[in-house]
Amino acid sequence: MVVAGTLGLILALAAGLRIWGMSYGLPHPMARPDEQKLVGRAAGMLATGDLNPIEHTYPALLLYLQAAVLFSYAKLGPLLGADALGSHPGLPYLICRALSIAFGVATVAATYLLGRRVDGRRAVALLAALVVATNYLHARDSRWGTVDVAMTFFVTLSLVFAVQASDRQRFRDYQLAGVFAGLAAATKYNAGLVLLATAAAAIAGVGRRRITGPDAVRRLAVAGLTTFLLFTLATPYSVRDWYATWEGFTVSVGMLYGVVGERAASVHLRVTFPDGFGLPVCIAALVGAGRAVWKRDARSLVLLTFVVLMFASMAAVLWVFPRYLLPFVPPLAVLAAEAAAAFVDLSRPAFAAAAALVLAGPGILSSVQFDRVAARKDxxxxxxxxxxxxxxxxxxxxxxxxxxxxxxxxxxxxxxxxxxxxxxxxxxxxxxxxxxxxxxxxxxxxxxxxxxxxxxxxxxxxxxxxxxxxxxxxxxxxxxxxxxxxxxxxxxxxxxxxxxxxxxxxxxxxxxxx
Structure with a gap:
């Protein structure tokens, strides 16, 4: 009961930090980059009934979810006394931002599950959830109607089952990891890299002699096929119009490397990580990563494998976006919470409160500063x-x-x-x-x-x-x-x-x- 109540308070805090300032810039259609591409197209699907996204810079899953939410509001809103969808400018954007906030808060809950699978202790899982709830980067970007926060939610759930697969080596866990990897990729193409965590789980199983090499291949085949199946079901036109999808993907990648600027790795290490995650979380996550390597903890190494390989995939780009680090927020929060638990007895309320203050305090301060400005008219x-x-x-x-x-x-x-x-x-x-x-x-x-x-x-x-x-x-x-x-x-x-x-x-x- 205490755990449920504490998690509820953490989720409420997460919601508050994300809802405050969610109307920033509205009704200007370009208040947040990329929103107009997604929300405008989702509204177009609602108006025409045509589910073909036409343009394939992003896969279509979030478009369909946004269109479904707009459709539901259009039908049910007036019956409940709410404003009609076209009653004032910016309302479709506000509704889609609310959907993104729901994904952001749900990611906090998913992080609790991830912490439980990795460490087993409720106190560690709660601390990890709090770190995500108060993460400045995640709170800042959870209020926009764009793909990255929804993608992070699906990535986190895929990691939950990849970690579980590393421990139990059940086909069902590989299948579920593939399900959410497919949904993540159907939200943003490069999120399919989360399947590498599942590969790490299989390698861990072979290394610990829980399964054989052929067993690992079969499990990875199941995960890969499941990923492709869910991707196809969630964004069918991306598969049907594969050439347009490939062209959109290559154009986007070309843009990331086609400008003059500082490498993403340098910018993220200098700015995004310390200011977006907070220095205490970064230090604790590094300690947690080193501890995982030292102890050869298969479950933590699954998370570390994903973080390292995903970061390597974006390190050399020249067009830098802070939101690209969003998928790292939950796994690094778990590693940071594990490190805190290694030095502090989290079962003692005073020590748990101190750890929470150190890890969550900077994120709360940064989020409040941002929310204060975002709540004012542009x-x-x-x-x-x-x-x-x-x-x-x-x-x-x-x-x-x-x-x-x-x-x-x-x-x-x-x-x-x-x-x-x-x-x-x-x-x-x-x-x-x-x-x-x-x-x-x-x-x-x-x-x-x-x-x-x-x-x-x-x-x-x-x-x-x-x-x-x-x-x-x-x-x-x-x-x-x-x-x-x-x-x-x-x-x-x-x-x-x-x-x-x-x-x-x-x-x-x-x-x-x-």
């Missing part, structure tokens, strides 16, 4: 609201066409209020337009996604006047925000004390001086 949303309230209806408004541009006329409840024209924002285009208003966006650390041409800036300083300015940065702080430039996300990963809100610097200009 500058693009504020700018769009200002234009709606202060610019005469029907006026022509030029908008510099970049990723940081506010979305005007985005409210489906009203007809178009303004004549919006997206332009490249050169002085000649602005001068010859005849429009009375211009909206520019600029971000000093991510100029590739929001910037103002210097010549246009000179033109505006001489011939226009700013009507309203919306800035994301706080004044009078020494904190330095760190942005993953390739992530195209206008909220920093660290240095959140420097931020008042998310978004680029947005300015609304009057193009005729009084």
């Amino acid at each position: 500058t693009r949303v504020l700018a769009a609201e200002w234009v709606s309230a202060n610019v005469p209806g029907g006026a022509a408004v030029l908008v510099c066409d970049n990723y940081g541009a506010p979305a005007l006329n985005a409210d489906p409840r009203r007809g178009p209020s303004f004549r919006v024209r997206l332009i490249d924002c050169t002085p000649s285009q602005v001068e010859g337009s005849g429009a009375p208003y211009l909206v520019t966006s600029n971000h000093p650390q991510m100029p590739g996604y929001a910037s103002v041409d210097p010549k246009l800036r000179e033109y505006l300083d001489a011939r226009a006047r700013p009507l309203a300015e919306f800035r994301p940065f706080r004044e009078g702080t020494f904190a330095k925000p760190y942005f993953y430039v390739g992530d195209a996300f206008f909220l920093p990963f660290t240095g959140l004390r420097a931020m008042e809100r998310g978004g680029p610097e947005v300015t609304v200009w009057a193009l005729t001086r009084p």
Whole structure:
């Protein structure tokens, strides 16, 4: 009863850290990169009934789940007194974000199962679940309608049965590991690498003379075939249109290596691990990994095999995304909890509380800082609201066409209020337009996604006047925000004390001086 209550509190904490700020950037359709690709396509499936995703950058399982949730809301929501699906902008995104949060919280519960399978002690499993619940990277990304958190949930369950297979060597465990590996791959292609953990389980069985080499081959064949079967069932068009799938996959991989930048391994070791996981968790996980190797603990080595090989697969890429480390959160949490239990008696409440504070404290602080900023309106949303309230209806408004541009006329409840024209924002285009208003966006650390041409800036300083300015940065702080430039996300990963809100610097200009 105590264990169930404690786990319930951990799940409630996980939900709270993920729900706070979940509406960030809405109703702007590009508040979080990749959301528009997934949620927009899921809404299209709901509207047309066509389940073919057409574009195969991602497999289709999450699209189908999002479409199913949107369909359920469309049918049941009005009956329960909720707003209709098209009643206000951003609602489909909010619903799909809620689905992602559910996957994030479920991953915390799955981590408890993983901890129980690896170590056996409830205290270790609870501590591991708490570490995931408060992991800043996982809490931050659990609120977006993208693939990585759902994929991490399926990866974690596959690891649960891979660990169980290493211990019992039952065909059923290999099958179940394959089931969830297939679902993970059907959510994000490279998650199929979790099957390597199952291979480690078979090798461990041979090494401990629990099974023979041919037995291991048969078990791995069962796991592999099950993975392919579940992948096919969960995302059938990825198999049917295999050439388009391969093309989408190779294009995505090519993009990861086709830019100039720092290697992912360096960025993750320098920033993502220490700031996203917290230094205490990183140190404890390293100790846990070393302990697993020293003791030749087959169950922990299954986790370590997955982490090492998965990290090796992404170490050399040049387009760096912090969310790529999400599948490492549960296994490293278990290794960290095992290390803590090796030095501290977790059965004693005072020691357990101290270990929890050390491992979970940094994640809670970082998550609260992020949530505080994410809960405030993005500058693009504020700018769009200002234009709606202060610019005469029907006026022509030029908008510099970049990723940081506010979305005007985005409210489906009203007809178009303004004549919006997206332009490249050169002085000649602005001068010859005849429009009375211009909206520019600029971000000093991510100029590739929001910037103002210097010549246009000179033109505006001489011939226009700013009507309203919306800035994301706080004044009078020494904190330095760190942005993953390739992530195209206008909220920093660290240095959140420097931020008042998310978004680029947005300015609304009057193009005729009084």
